[in-house]
Amino acid sequence: MLGLGIIQGLIETGRNFVGSYFKPERLTTVQYPEERAKSFEASRTIPMLVYDGEDPNKGLRCTACTICEQECPPKCIYIVKDTVKKPDYLGKMQMQPKIFDIDISVCMGCGICAEVCPFESIKMDQVFELSTNDRFGSLLLHKHQLAKSNSYFNKICPTQAAEIDANRAADVHKAELKAKADAEAKAKAAAAATTNAAAGVAAAAAATVAAPKPAPAPAAAAPVSKPASAPVQQAKPTPSTPASPTPSADKKP
């Protein structure tokens, strides 16, 4: 019968219309300004710079290596290195950015900068209300605007942030062990050197008659180098044993 298809379609429309009042799964949108759709952990909008601790200047993880600047597809990152270095989380002196600007009117939010960053510094933020009245100035974000604390990063991406924190804690632990071993080795070496020196002085005093001068020198050097190298070699495998349970433990959650 001609028109049957139209009637069938109208029944379908009616069912959808009435159903939308009773079935919440038929409504996929939210009433925006009053409520906001929740973001997922993987969601990304614009980049941000993560810093440790309280002070954004002191704790900034960025080392101004400019890898993100080179890899950014639309080239929206601008970095100038500072002349003054600052210590990183391991206490090593690292470069820091003097200027770190991202033009979010150019940024396409692809996340490649966060992917290539070797220092876990640049990460993707989840803010989406970015509109401004000004067309140019306020869309160019500077270092202090981009800097976000690690606790904020932990809040938006719990799994990823926990993994990074655990890795960094393991690194710190490793570095501490290594420093300890180094210190021990140094102390031992110093002790050995003093005893050797004392022995050397005694020997030199005993054999002042006609001994050639270079002969005691290698003899004195050999016992010094041996105890110094041995604890370092032993110390190297030791950090792996306490460090290995930490990553496996945080993989569980």
Next chain:
Amino acid sequence: MTLQDSHNGQMKGDSTPFEGSKTRFIPSKAPEYATDLEGDLLEVSMGPHHPSTHGVFRMNVVLDGETIVKLKPYFGYLHRNHEKIAESNSYLSAIPYTDRLDYICGLTNNWSYVVAMEKLLGLQVPERAEYLRVIVGELTRLFNHACLAGFLLQDMGASGTPLMYAFREREYILDLFESLTGSRMMCNYMRFGGVRCDAPAGWIEQAKSVVSKFPKFLEEFEALITGNEIVRSRTQGVGVLSKELAINAGITGPMLRACGVDYDLRKVDKYSIYDRFQFRVPLGEHGDTFDRYMIRILEMHETLKILEAALRDIPAGPIIDPKAKLRNIRPKVGEAYGRTEVPKGELGFYVISNGGATPYRFRIRPPSLINLTILEDLCVGHPIQDVVLILGSVDIVLGEVDR
């Protein structure tokens, strides 16, 4: 309309002709009085801001009364220099730009490009990554076809209702994409030798539930549209594309299959892991607008079969080739052409390397552009209101046409 098993030419089990083919509405000839009056031809410029041209696309139409005499498409309003940008950036940096080609289905565009680059770099994709690629690619095909049917009805004057139903389903799939890749449309998910990140916990189950709900929507959608007499009379016999012209013009995708040509790259190339899935290639009979619409509906049914199998069989394991690098990619001197069956047809990427950090030449074969070239042949002789409809059934996205 019949379902034909691809590549042996034999009909299979349920190859019953689609019931619509019995009650075809063939449009009557132009009314007599139209020829009695002699008047000037009228040249109308449709676009670039015509709402039904799916973007910034202009057609110069020469009309005799209401009938099309000549049609000339103009494009390039959305040209963004994609190929040259890719040639001046690193290989990795070209991936997010491919999302913006056909911005409805970014993931399948990613896939085409990484297939080309994997040929150039000689990378092996791990099993799990292949499955993830198939899952996201087929989900993309699902909502692209659903939206196309919605847009087609929008062009026909059914303002909103079918399109919004399609968009509602698309929203569930886009939520899946966001939780997997971080972005709804600009996913930037595939990498050379694998994918960027693994599926989060519970993602596969969520995808399964979305896929299991989709057949109900399709049923609803078909009850709404397919049987509708107005839709039939507007689409059947309109914009008929002959087999010969389609093959000679290099048409690919659902548009070619609507003419009855059995050519689906998933079957022809058997790229990725498509040889493991049981699915059939629906073929049309008449090559008109209704067949082009119906092909998409039937393809969605086949896509659901692939998705169910892929979500069931997905193995655990690594998601990227251990040899794959992210930065400082310098392929050996050579060239590669990678192609996949995206929802709109054959999308190909041709990359030439001279050993440097950037491609020497980067060329895209966009299905939308090539499918659009025969627009005049489809439209001449039809009234002007059918032009919008025919353009809608070609399924173009101007981001890909203009690049």
